[in-house]
Amino acid sequence: YPFEKTIQKPDVTLAEAIENIDIGGPSMIRSAAKNYESVTVVVDPIDYDSVLENMRENNGETTLKLREHLAIKAFIKTSDYDRTIGNYLNREQITEASFSLSLPLVTKLRYGENPHQQAALYGDFDRYFEKLHGKELSFNNILDISAATNLIGEFTQPTVAILKHTNPCGVGSDVDLREAWEKAFATDKQAPFGGIIVCNRPITEPLAKTISEIFSEVIIAPDFEGDARGLLQKKKNLRLIRLLTSATEARSAVDLRSVCGGLLAQDSDVSSETPEQIVTQRKPTKKELDAMLFGWRIVKHVKSNAIVYAAADRTLGIGAGQMSRVDSSRIAVWKAQEAGLSLKGSAVASDAFFPFPDGLIAAADAGATCAIQPGGSVRDNEVIAAADERKMAMIFTGVRHFRH
Structure with a gap:
């Protein structure tokens, strides 16, 4: 029975799913696989040609080696089927008794995060991404x-983002993609060297000419216009990746982390709703609100502690991965100064609450006139008072975006 297809239907009921659990089919496959010394069991159409060729070479019979190989695939197939059923029922019944995962090998990698580490990619990566050009992916x-895909999925307007070591270096939005690039690149012109560029629109020739002037590892887009692709392919090592679905569809629903003694599983941080509780005496202007929401979309993708200074259509300074939130703010301010970007009238976004007023005061001293943060500190009143004293507008979202 087509259990996998059944549970993919948006309106499927638990009763309908259970009705489509096959019993006899898996039993026959398992019994055939158990007797592989005398039975050839084929569960994957991709094996048809190899079975036929094997039979031609052996007077209509198959070899024991092939039968053993096919039996292993059969047991893996029925195991995957049972696991799919178990995972579905576990999710529906909320028993959380166990967690299991079985994914097919996509490709073995040359090495892992470092050359001394072995690595491989599993899953259905090729369903979402197609490499059009360049070296093999690391x-x-x-x-x-x-x-990069998770980040660009936050935006519907034409947007270009640059990342390095999974952290955003700069993000810009504009109907003119080349202008969007200039806004993103202006945030930090040093860090993007050897970085990742992602765009939520097809890469045009003018954009390709501009971004080809710096060294990049990977460029990701829904497509590449003919002239743009030809231009970028002149760089033989540059990896061009076509995003085959929407960025939001490509996002994983579950975030898995390996830890000592086990595995952590959590829902992915994909909440797109931003509650807007204005907690200061002054309300934000439309321009300030747009800037705050722009920064908020980005700060959730920056390593904690994370601070982002933004305008309504671009990043101005990004501070990532510091143990102190104030230090992250200082780095973001320093980055903006190095880039020659003014923070006067900017919005500051923080991935978690300001535990003390000092972080907000530092942002105000740098030129920010509004702030967006989750709130929730025992000193929220002190932080709000500091904002009011400086006539800043501030929004509490009630949603934290830690990223470890």
């Missing part, structure tokens, strides 16, 4: 591609 490339 472990780190794949991590960056995933991070």
